Amino acid sequence: MTNTQVTLVQIDNYGPWTVTPEPRREADLQTLQSRLYADISQFVGNRDGYVFFTRFDNMIAVTNGLSMSDHRLLQETMGNRYPVTLSLGVATGTSPVQALSDATSLVQDAGSAQDKSRRECLEGRVIDDAHRTDDDVQIAHFDVVDATGQYTDELNAFDSFIHIEQGYAELMRHMRSDHESLSFFVGGDNIIVVCPDLERSEYETAIQHVEAAVDVELQVGVGRGISAHDAGFAAKHALETCRADGTRVELEW
Amino acid sequence: MTNTQVTLVQIDNYGPWTVTPEPRREADLQTLQSRLYADISQFVGNRDGYVFFTRFDNMIAVTNGLSMSDHRLLQETMGNRYPVTLSLGVATGTSPVQALSDATSLVQDAGSAQDKSRRECLEGRVIDDAHRTDDDVQIAHFDVVDATGQYTDELNAFDSFIHIEQGYAELMRHMRSDHESLSFFVGGDNIIVVCPDLERSEYETAIQHVEAAVDVELQVGVGRGISAHDAGFAAKHALETCRADGTRVELEW
């Protein structure tokens, strides 16, 4: 049974900071947000977690394997090197959405995202090492069937992008409402979804749903593991099987 | 009248690179994509352009003010420091979508995104300095009315995100189909749209459309300028007026 450890990463007082004393150059905000995310991706990723850029001022991470002191160190190193600071909420549970919801409440209870005095809160709990298992995380890695042939080499780059966005928006809503799952666009034509225990048929239904709703053809590789990296890497390999064999759903177990 | 110079930035052979000889750690791909984008944002932004991460392997930029040799230098500096290379297509026109479409064709004609032998193509043309005017670029900067109060401090972080994504997906489609415009989510609750000459009423209609379709309330500041930075900065200031006065559409001229 899945036991997902989810961390909400929220930049403290970011909205006001971006316009104080004056609005800042947009290109600089984009650079700052991207590099801040990239550093968190290295810190979390090198401990076998995954972090998704999400809204950039709010980022969602699967942190099975990271301890509370790892979370504190992340805050410290980012606070030492950036002009902003981070608040973190950590929660766990069978349902990824529920864990994320609990993590969010921990941060919200500490204060508003635009509360000048809320800085570097760290609340929550992690899974004890003794209780971690190889089933804790389930990751599904979707991509669009032959995106290069269907879109990238054929349509203008924005229309390709619109198709992929529509596919993402539809999948994201379906996976959240029907399966308590968290879906994230990660570049190209790839969407990574953090799931509870789902069956082959549920992935098949999701794919059919998206095709019917927005005419975007997805395929998916699914993996399980003790961490996001282990589950996600297995999912990537399963997806290679889809690509090689022309199948639409492959489970790595 | 607008005369938008659009550049399509496409990483050469990226899909295959990410899985050769084996799939690469996802967190490393995220870091690479984000830092590559951040560097392009600095290069383009410091010459008063804007670049949007879009799909990360395909990025769209508004490059009024950058010459062809600036584009060549961008390829050179990125090629010297990253394990991948970039192909660029540059086009101009009254319609941002048309310019982007022409830029895409230039790259597509040079070869597939996954063509091993297509590397560092640079095709297209820029606007002569002599022909640049203060009306060349129109930027609309949308955000969600009181996102912090309505979403961030109230809902779980993923449901906040879903609302913002739905708003983005609806606005993106409407602005593309009705107004030849290119819309980009840039973090938080902000969407930047690259427009041709649009009137106040057209922005009001767009906002009403999104509210009716997905119940997301947007406000917008609009600016014009000789470059994306000039237009976008004026748009940011106009948006501050919306925030201060409670209005929904503000034009900076």
Added chain:
Amino acid sequence: MTNTQVTLVQIDNYGPWTVTPEPRREADLQTLQSRLYADISQFVGNRDGYVFFTRFDNMIAVTNGLSMSDHRLLQETMGNRYPVTLSLGVATGTSPVQALSDATSLVQDAGSAQDKSRRECLEGRVIDDAHRTDDDVQIAHFDVVDATGQYTDELNAFDSFIHIEQGYAELMRHMRSDHESLSFFVGGDNIIVVCPDLERSEYETAIQHVEAAVDVELQVGVGRGISAHDAGFAAKHALETCRADGTRVELEW
């Protein structure tokens, strides 16, 4: 008794890469070298180690606390994101210079720094967790007495720099030949030295030696710990005592 774990980090085939097929823009090489070092500093530093930029193509790290699989992961993540790869040699011992020498031999035995076929070697051994103690690392943090008043606010910036370099060159030679220690300039007027067990009198002698030889006045804080971070952080605090009390040598135990 100190037991320093030293890692030599060497970029594979870097010299030839910088000029193939043509010499590359110097500013790009500087950016690449600096960011590569910065990433290694985060990876090693977040595991409580220290890495020094040294020659940039060859970097020296104190890696007490990092396992061999940590070293392998460092190679993997860097190889995924940079156009070059790293070879690593790891050794341990009472004498920092001896450990570094053994680490160097491990890499040299695997092949020349400019051997096209030597890629991502990883050789050596780490200290077992069971054998680690709070005395394993001794760090001395030197700086110039009142550098701001004596140099930065008085001399031109290059003459300030020359004074600091002369102080560094003298200290580096003395600490290596008389005390088997490794000295690194780390910016400003700061030099960090990795030492075996040294006594107060030996630090006093070093300071007198440098003052007599090149007329540069140094002060030093010294710390011990189970890791470079623990020892170095204690050394920083001791140095603050020098600054506050006007003393020249402070030991944090």
Added chain:
Amino acid sequence: MTNTQVTLVQIDNYGPWTVTPEPRREADLQTLQSRLYADISQFVGNRDGYVFFTRFDNMIAVTNGLSMSDHRLLQETMGNRYPVTLSLGVATGTSPVQALSDATSLVQDAGSAQDKSRRECLEGRVIDDAHRTDDDVQIAHFDVVDATGQYTDELNAFDSFIHIEQGYAELMRHMRSDHESLSFFVGGDNIIVVCPDLERSEYETAIQHVEAAVDVELQVGVGRGISAHDAGFAAKHALETCRADGTRVELEW
């Protein structure tokens, strides 16, 4: 005749910042310093200048080709993305050391490096476009003859480093005192020197001096250009001639 435009880049109030409210993790300071330098290297380098890391809190740049508004933009973009700010002094002259000295005075007159109230000063003047010539900058690129064979593959990595540092320290002093030149170690076994108009014989003398003083054998390629990049790139090509032909001094004109 050379006309070098030199910029001193000084981080405002850095010393106090690194220890307020407490000393910061050393690895984080190293990361911050290196990435701040890397960004300045991109900004300056993409405008055909060179910047050298020097002391990291004080950096020296050759900025022929950058205007005062380029300098202001550099301050703005760095101030938007880092927790520290920069003060800049710009001066020009036949003698690189004199120009650097004038640039330093401009910053010193604005206030101490540790003056809390001195922030983002920008003083000085640049060379008018109309007055720039192909002789403005002279760059000499030195390296150690067969460093890989003599040092890297033979000695331990610290002893290799000591040899290169001794060579650098000697060259740096000689070139400054005898030739008004600024010398910078740039990694590996490479030293870049910013010179006024020097003759072949003066480079030969410098090489002999270093060999006699510290037994380190150098070779050098020299170039001239309208910018640091032009001069330095020509120097790199000249150095390739030394490597290919076994000569010790090559001038690219």
